[in-house]
Amino acid sequence: MEKAVLRADARRNRARVLAAAEEAFGADGLAVPLDEIARLAGVGAGTVYRHFPSKEALFQAVVLERIEQFAQEAQALQAAEDPGEAFFDYFQRVIRQASLNRAICEALAESTGLGFKADAGNDFRAALDALLERAQAVGAVRADIDGDDLRALIVGCLAVERYSPDSRHLVRVVVDGLRVTGN
Amino acid sequence: MEKAVLRADARRNRARVLAAAEEAFGADGLAVPLDEIARLAGVGAGTVYRHFPSKEALFQAVVLERIEQFAQEAQALQAAEDPGEAFFDYFQRVIRQASLNRAICEALAESTGLGFKADAGNDFRAALDALLERAQAVGAVRADIDGDDLRALIVGCLAVERYSPDSRHLVRVVVDGLRVTGN
C-alpha cells in the first residue's frame, strides 16, 4: 500500500503540507479550506491529494501526533507516587495544551473522533482511565465518575476556555468539583 | 419599517415558518439548510425571505423567545428566600433546558450571540448576575468568579451534555465545584 521510498521533492512537499496543515488546522480547525493549506505550503491542491486521500485524512494525520504525545505523557505518570497529584496535573495539562490548538479541541470534541484513530486513541483513553482509577483508589477523586465522564468534562473545559480565554481559574472550579468526595 | 397588518395568508405562513424553524433549528442548529425549513413549513424559500431578511435573522427570532423566558425565570427567583438554592436551581434548569435545544446551545456558545439581542440578552445577563451575587453574598457560591465566568461554565456544561448525554451527574461536579468556598 505505502510507497516505500518517495522521490526527494515528494518527501519535501509532504513535509511542507503537514507543517502548513498543522499550523492552519491548529489555528482555525477543520474550517480552514484545503486550498489555503496548499497555498501556505507553497503547493498546488493536487499535490496535497497525492499525499493524503482527503482533507479529513490530513486533519487526522496532524492530530494523531499530538494524541500520541498525550498518551505517552499519561503513561509516564502512571508510576507517580501521588496518584491524586499525577491525575490533576495531567488533567490540567491536557486542557491547557489542547486549548492552544483548535484542531485538537475539535478532534477531542467528536466522540467518534478518537474512536478510529485506533492505536493512539485507545492508548490515550486507557492511560487516562488508569490515572483516574488510581486517583479514585486513594480517594483523591470522587468515585461517581468514569473515564467517559472524565473525557466529557475535558471537552467541557475546552468549551469554557474557548468561550472566555485566559480563565484558568475556571478549570479550578471543575478540579475542585472532582475533588469532592463527601456526600 | 414594520408592516402594521399582514394579509391573512402572510400571517399564517409566517407562523408556519417560525414553527418549522423552531423545530429544525432546535434539533440541528444553524446547520440545517434554509430550504429544508421552507419545505417543513410547506412554503417556498422566497416566502421565508419575505418574512425574515436572512437565515440568521430567522434563527435569532427563534432563539429570542427562549432567552426571554430564561430572563423571566431568573427574575422570578430574585426574591427567593434561599439565594443559594435559587441560584443552583436556576443554573441547572438553564442547562437542562438548553441542552434539549441545539439552537439555544449555539446561541449561548457565541460570546457575541447574546450581545446584540440587546433587550433579552441584557435582561438574561443581568438577572443571572444578580442571582450569582446574592448567592455569593450568603457564601453559597465561591467568590472568585463573576457573571462572565458563570456563563462560560454554562457553555462548558452544554458541551459536556452534548458529548455524553443523559449525564446530569456531571453537572453536579461543576455545581460542587461552585460550592467550594474554602481556599
Added chain:
DNA sequence: GACGATACGGAACGCCCGTTCCGGTTGTCA
C-alpha cells in the same frame, strides 16, 4: 545526456447553500 516513471500545479467539476428574481396567484376592499 536522455528516457521513463513519478510528481506537480492549477484549472475544471460537482455539490451545497444562502439569496434574489419574477411570472403567477390570492386576499382585500370598494
Added chain:
DNA sequence: TGACAACCGGAACGGGCGTTCCGTATCGTC
C-alpha cells in the same frame, strides 16, 4: 365582482469548497 396590491413558489444566480484530471515539469537511473 372586479381590480389592485400583496404575496407566493421555485427556478436561477453566485460564491465557496472538496475533489479530480491532465498537460507539464522534475527526479532518478543507465
